[in-house]
Amino acid sequence: MTTAVTALSTSIQRRIGRQKLRKFILGAIPFVFLLVIWQMNTAFEWLPPVFIPPMGDVFGAIITLQEDCIGLIGAITMHNSCSMTNNIFSSMGRVILAAVIGLPLGIAFGIIAGMNRTASKFLEPIGVFANSISGIAWIPLAIVWFGVGWLTTLFIMLNTIFWLMFFNSMLGVRGIAKVYEQSVLTMGGSRMDVIRHVYLPGAMPSIITGMRMSMGFGWRALIAAEMVGGDSGLGFMIFTASEEFKIEEVFLGVIIISIIFMATDRYFLAPLEKWTIERWGLVWKPT
Amino acid sequence: MQSKSKGPSLAWRFQRLLQIDAMNLVILIIGVYIVWSIISALIDNPARYLPSPIAVALSSVDMLYKGLLPSYFGDTLMRLISGSIIGLAVGIPFGLVLGINRTVADMFHPIMNFFQSVSGIAIFPIVVIWWGNSDKTIFAVILYTAFFPIAFNVLSGVREIPIRYISAARTLGASRFQVIKDVLLPGAMPHIATGSRLSIGFAWRAVIAGEMLAGQQGLGWMIFTGQDADRTAEVVLGMMLIGVTWIILDHYLLRPFEADTIERWGLVQR
Secondary structure, eight states: OHHHHHHHHHHHHHHHOHHHHHHHHHHHHHHHHHHHHHHHHHHHTSSOTTTSOOHHHHHHHHHHHTTTOOHHHHHHTTOTTOHHHHHHHHHHHHHHHHHHHHHHHHHHHHHHHHHOHHHHHHHHHHHHHHHHSOGGGGHHHHHHHHOSSHHHHHHHHHHHHHHHHHHHHHHHHHTSOHHHHHHHHHTTOOHHHHIIIIIHHHHHHHHHHHHHHHHHHHHHHHHHHHHHHOSSSHHHHHHHHHHTTOHHHHHHHHHHHHHHHHHHIIIIIHHHHHHHHHHHOOOOOOO | OOOOOOSOOHHHHHHHHHHTTHHHHHHHHHHHHHHHHHHHHHSSOHHHHOOOHHHHHHHHHHHHHHTHHHHHHHHHHHHHHHHHHHHHHHHHHHHHHHHHSHHHHHHHHHHHHHHHHSOHHHHHHHHHHHHOSSHHHHHHHHHHHHHHHHHHHHHHHHHHSOHHHHHHHHHTTOOHHHHIIIIIHHHHHHHHHHHHHHHHHHHHHHHHHHHHHHTOSSHHHHHHHHHHTTOHHHHHHHHHHHHHHHHHHIIIIIHHHHHHHHHHHOOOOO
16 A cells, blocks of 8 residues: 555656645645645635635535526537626736737837837836726726727726736837847848837737737726626626625636636746847847 | 935926926817817817816816815825735735745745735625725725735845845844845835735725625715716716826836836845
């Protein structure tokens, strides 16, 4: 028995790596501790379940929210009764839509501003100002313009990611040594060639970092926008649930929000950033 | 150690602030003013959708006269200052303590990562059930948002200090406390500065959002009720105030502070 356990543990160690395993186990300890405390709270009722719901209720909320939902097909077709998956999809849809529209626009404007000194002189202060009116402060005006709903939340998210993206790609283009641009021009390259072969690759690390940052800020702004001026989405879900004192649904929503954010950041944006910096980042800089 | 700062003096910085592209800024402001006036003159019902700059200015005069603007502004600023001071005061020692021991740091890194990605605003619906629409709720949200960036930064700052500095200090007979005071704290200083700026930035957003949601007087509340009561001029005014305040805070207080700190403490040779 003991030999089997040791063999198993060594094989696991070999496959994952000792250090990684150690980190994983160590990192799991506080989570387990927290879950135990949570469970103990339910058992001993230190805080009433109105404030801290039992763990079972939080998972039960999935079933309550997905009641009458006809399997996977119902969830995908966004049937009316699948409220949890509907809210997840509508938040994600907005994120994707805002990313598809906002990121290229921001990059394009950023490159233009980075290329042209006079343009940047005027666009930069606007960018600074727009960035410092954080996305959230736009919500009331957006409600006045677009009413409560899809457009408002989309606008807030677009606004947040556009300006961050704009700023980052502008700084990225500015950081490129003039020599590269001049050498391409000397060898007979056109303006388009300079953009394609110098500005875009040169600013790539900065652009990707900006992308990661803007998605982070955008996600936060989106949740806030959905709370105040939305009619669907995860932010709307937790806000309405808290108004009805359904704390288990709020907990569920918060957990889903952070898991979605962590997953996209950890497994998509961070590796992308690392890869880009490795691939494009080591641009030699003349001194 | 000499305490003489090599960075530019405050007076010099102030002079530069006055010189920087002042002409450009003036042209830009005039341009924005003209475009804004034209748009608001062309659309129907500008009072609702986009009040003209003059209307916004008039509303600010009105609110100043009633004494509402200074009081809202003061409330918001007070919340930001007290919230971020408490957040930093809690977060810096916390990060330091976690960072001292490598095992402890490895242990707490993932859970802090998890809680950091629960944005402070998402925590609001929970806190509001606990304490209702009160100042307490806003403070909880501000503290939550301000705490994690600084604690996280201090933690990684302490961990990045090469172990040999600590070993060297220990070999020379430094006590645990001396190691913290002379090695860990100065070594983590650049990270502390960066983290503080980040924390205060997040706290600022949290203040605005918290006031909007919890309905406590302040700038966020002002723009939110302005929208409810169809006083769009106040909304625009509030937004501009929020933007200008943050620019002043960030560019002329926090960024120079961060740059000075990095200049003073950041040149740790490897």
